[in-house]
Amino acid sequence: MIDWILFWDAAPYLVRGALATLYITALSTLLSMALGLLLAVARMSRRPWLRVPAIAYIDFMRGVPLLVLLLFIYFALPPTIGIDLSPFAAGIIGLGTCGAAYTAEIFRGGIMSVPHGQIEAAQSLGMGYWKTMRIVVLPQALRVSVPALTNEWITLLKDSSLVSVIGMEELVRRGQFVISRTFDAFTPLLLVALIYLVLTYGSSFILNRLEKRLSYD
């Protein structure tokens, strides 16, 4: 069933596609973390003009399928606002803005997990909101969020396969090219799946080590 000649022949081509996958995932994660942190703070703000748009954004991004979002950003948006986006740009924006909604909720959970007594203690020492956040809340919140955030990385790693639909040349798209060239579907797909396993297991391993370093022990 497996064409071993094709397997080893196509492997370097597909592995280089995996590098594109890692690159897309890394940039999207960065964007979603930054945006997510801002959203989380806005979401928890007492000011409605911050809180309401944040909630609306999070609900929207979690409600629309990522595939639909990517197709929309790549095909429907450019004619409307007049900017042409490459598959790469559309992919990062789609993955990043969607991931930000999930990351925001992760951060919010982390922030809420810090015992309120600490915030009261900080305030009684005369610390302002931002000082409290900076010194007391966020360091603990971020540490607690790490397991969920590593999960988000793995999710984005797999979700990045969707950008193949808008023509981004990453691992899955390269797999499709090999299928079209060789008329063999089994071997290329097997190879793609294996490479994804290596990426996700590898990520899990590295990120688990990071988690241990950041734990309270």
Added chain:
Amino acid sequence: MKAVLGRTLSGRTAMLALLVCAAAILLALGVAACGGDEQGAEEPQGLLAEIQERGYITNGVNPEFAPFEFVDESGDIVGFDIDLANELGKQLGVEVRTQDFAFDGLIPALAGRKVDMVFSALTITPERAKSVAFSDPYFEATLCVVVAADETEITGPDDLPGKKVGVQIGTTGDIVATEQMEGVEVARFQQLAAPFLELQKGGVDAVIIDTPYAELYIAKNPGFKIVGDKFNTEEYGVCVHLEDEDLLAAINDGLAEIKASGKYDEILAKWFGSE
């Protein structure tokens, strides 16, 4: 174990660092996006003049359709259409830049002006002609019915009513099966190879697909056969945006020149052997 976040990286610094990264990414994307925005700026000039000014034409293809357009071992997009498009570029005096799309994304890409033309084995149909402008035909193709090698019931397109047929979304196979055949259950797939995989596992009884591709597929996967006559003779054309009449005229002139000069036969022989 020292907690890195607690000791060395305060919450605010982390946030600042993340914000700077995000800003940098968005800025880079903005620059990349603006770099792509070179089309449709001055309408009165006409796309052809604009193309010749910038020195290249963008061609949208779906490189999953050997031997017309596909990706070879070294990762380059090659094929019959690609060679023809490059000849066309020589006629127009510009470089041809090929971009990859999913098949059902080709016409949206053209309509959204992501590419200047689509030279990707698209059959000329009245419905498509409502959304895009077609050039003169450059290839004549047929559809055929593919079944498993041990199939006995289906001997041709007329035996399909009452059966389940696999097609690729948006292809003429899809249109024929949906609109012209009575009582056929149509299963649509995004990838060209997918209907064949479905046939292999018995999910559909037959596949309707362009003949050149079917013949190549069967050569590599002997478990299938073509049954009945080839039908639905159709012609492929190059697509441009409905507004770009000047480009269309230039493409037609170019195609005529390529046929007259013998280059067409040369490229045909290269990809289809001796016909």
